[in-house]
Amino acid sequence: MSARRPAAAETPKDPAHLRAEFSRVWVNPRGWRSLSVVNHTAIAYRFLITGTVFFVLAGLMAMLMRTQLALPQHEFVDHKLYNQLFTMHGTVMMFLFAVPMMEALAVYLIPKMIGARDLAYPRLSAFGYWCYLFGGIIILSSLALQMAPDSGWFMYTPLSNAVFSPGRGPDVWLLGITFVEISAVAAGVELIVSILCTRAAGMSLDKMPLFAWYILATAGMIIIGFPPLILASILLELERAANLPFFDVVRGGDPLLWQHLFWLFGHPEVYIIFLPAAGVVSTLVPVFAQRPIIGYRWAVLAVIGTAFISFGLWVHHMFTVGIPQLALAFFSAASMMVAIPTGIQVFVWLATLWYGRPRYSLPMLWLAGFFFIFVAGGLTGVMLALVPFDWQVHDTHFVVAHFHYVLVGGMLFPLIAGIYYWLPHFSGRMPSERVGRWAFWLTFLGFNGTFLIMHWTGLLGMPRRIYTYEAGLGWDLPNLISSVSGFVLAIGTAMMLADIALHFRFGRRADPNPWQSNGLEWVMPLPAPPYNFLTLPTVDSRDPLWSQPALAETLQQGEQLLPEIDHGLRETLGSDPVTARPRQIVHLPTNSWWPLAAAAAIGALCLALLGKVYGMALVATVIAAVCLLRWSWENGAHASSAPLAILRSGPLPLHSRTFDSVGRYGMITTLLASGALYFSLLFAWYYLWAIAPEWLPPAGAPLSWTLSLLAGTAATAACALHTIANLRLRRGVEQQLGVLTGAAALMGTLQLGLMVWTLHHAGLQPTLSAHDALVIVMFAFVGFHTLVAVLATALQCWRVHYGYVSLAVPYEVPVVTPLWSFSAACFWLGWLSIMIMPQVWLG
């Protein structure tokens, strides 16, 4: 075994031999076996290509709509199809294109930018992709089957409930989107942990590329922002399928609860789409200005500020629902405050260009288009934040124009700029300057022709989502202009896509680092190898390629960190989240079929729920759980992972031999997402208490004091047992590990039994009262987390028996302990809300 240390290996190996060995270990199999690939580069390609297909389909839907609206009283499509088209256009663009594309770019770039060989959980990357693909196929096939959702992409209830939408459309939306969201949250968790824990030596937080900051903030917003929608979707699906009345006024619910939960997600969503794109801008501007970015710290603060503020603005989508004046004033002011961090970024870019030596290039042209369109959209956004103005233009074509300026300007243009910029990375070839310029001008002019005039259409009073309109309202000409320009836009976009596709064959070969960039992703040969870096770099500045010109050479000579490959394991460096001092070696799993199997089982679950075949749904759930648990089995000292027989020397331990591994960070990040979901649930509970006109609380305590307190005691005891196991291991005591974990699992099982008994004993009427329905959902939430903890801990107990978990390989125990604490905390929070707060509140 070779020595492991964070300095250059003493006897550098032959670089050619190293490259061959790395290629063998990191190989992506071909043919049908390629379905088991987990490497981030390969997964990102799949995401990008799938996202592009969805983009084209959603774009075609827009073309159909623009054709229908081109003339007054036009009978090109009927209202049924039109309503499906605008619902699907919005849904597909938001959930299947914008968010996944940006995450795909991050999945591709982040490891390369921070000097890692892969993301922290390669199997999770693959799982996320399959969930996205299957969910997307389910959602899109509904349109082909003429049963697509047709109540708008924000699915307002009661229109989307079982009374007013008896078809399958809303179910497709709710189940399909939740399925796809698994992918978004998985990528969010993975990106956060990778950015925090696997950066190159020396890349302390203040030297991190700005793109990584943007992605860190975005991923944080995803894990906090998506859970409210996941909860809302679950509640609405329960209302539709099981008649639980969360949003039904008559039975104590409130349709406005849906709007609050939806926009609690929906507003951050806008920044989840915009921030990565702004990250692309902040990456490209310094490269083409040929100087380091000006105001790095300002930009970081602006990004974090945007992420925070974005959670306090959701009500600005609801200015017309009848909200008290004071609240309107607060949310109006808060919404306008976003102008400040956005303004800071705009002037960071302008200052960098001003003090740099900007050179013209194709990516810069797309950035200029972005700049104009996005600033215009931002300014109309400030207008919309002004309450009285919003009262007029809310739900008109003015708003449609505004958000297309922000989303197309703020996301599509930077994305295209970024794709042109990173094309040599994908293909080793350069884009065509000439076709690219034509495509830009057609897209830019077509876009403005379509949407600039649409502001005016809205000011002439045209509401959004109407499939027909009368002649003579002043809307005829502007709509015709929008439709014709829409086709110009489509031609421009098609030309851009064709240009990119053709360049893979006809593009000029790219030199190394063809744009003379500053970032680590350009240090590797083009196109990028699956392992990214033959040896891992040490960086000393924010612009490593400008300050360390010899870096590429030394990396390829095998003169930097972690050159060992003889053991045949995929590895990258684990570093301190703040200082990026190397602390461990992160062993990365290799290709696996379990992600595909698990995602397929969840897809089957989704289809079973859609068809209301609940027996099959149960079977699919069990299969999915078995796949996920089997996947988790291949960890730690398992023979296919990092068995104890492989001896280690040198200062850096393998991550599974430590207590503070990437797994623990992943668990805590995932629990943040779960916590956001539970917080949304408690929000629903308190919101309905305060607001729902017909909320009917029971006279006394809804649950038995004795039974519920016993269940809580069991929850606390289970948590305590696992915590003791963890603490003893940390003190170096290995004895009784199996007994303690086994006892924790048993205690958790007892807690589950007591919780079921409590509910059974209470005799709740969930179909008659939103109160009772919410109590059941709170119990189900805690019960689900306890069940996962029980399964994970029982498995752990079993693994102790096999020697996969021990004092030598302790890391899995501290991974599971936070789950127990979370589950117990949620139990008691729920108990307080159900049993104590109503008594206190009512006096």
Added chain:
Amino acid sequence: MTGIAAGLSALTGCRGELAIVDPAGPAARSISLLWWGMVIWFGLVLLAVTLLWIYSVHVRPRSGRAVTEPAVIARGAPRWIVGGGVLLPLITVTILLLLGLPAGHRMAAPAPDALVIEVTGHQWWWEIRYPDGEVITANHLVMPAGEPVILRLTSADVIHSFWVPRLAGKMDMIPGHTNRLRLEADQPGLYRGQCSEFCGAQHARMLLTVEALPEPEFSRWLSRRQQFLPPSPASKTLAQFSTHCGDCHRVSGLTRGLSGGPDLTDIGARPTLGAGTLTMSEPGALLRWLQEHRRLKPDNRMVAPPLPAAELSDIAAWLEQLVP
């Protein structure tokens, strides 16, 4: 500003029945002013930053004026970011809020003496009730001009939104909630409204006519409407109407219409049919609606009465006479 509006209106051939930029009431007027103020100021901002980008990228690099001394940059950079990124938006936003929030407050000011009219949204029409409870109409809101009225808005099914752009901003109609909207028209006249929250299949055909009458005329209209006794048709027509239409449609004194269709007591006096689908001035509009409403407004909730054309024609002829 009005010049620009007129120019644009001419360009787009605008009659402007729904135009926000052609206000006819105090609320709509102050919002229109806010709009023109904002668009001018923001237009200048957009122009300035776009020119800065173009100048920095295309002109300055060739002018040989590029600054490279770190000291100059260190002094200058914060000015850019603080001046453009912090102060410019902060000042703009403050001024906007100082102007906009009080304006919004005035638009929602209580009007204790005002007439209160209840408007309920249905898929896809508007039910309008006047204070005494007896005067009920649909898709035609008559109100006094020159003074505020208060609308109490709710919905019988899904969420709708009440919006008459030339008079005031919109307000949602939500089942289980009652929202309040202050509406005022400067001058007598007809104003058009349209549902502006997507409410299902025929959201596009959920229009409303607001008729503002000068004060003495409005009071006369209301009392005439209160005292109106619809003429009874021939007994056979009445029987057909009661059997096939009366369960849903109320005609004061004749049918009760408990199942929630539009009240027809004054249908002969309404400007449109089917919430704006047909104009009443069109000859034979009522018969056409009875015969073709499925095609004219697909998925509307009205059951096609299984009656021969002659009898439908009798019903239509009678309904046309329902003019208070």
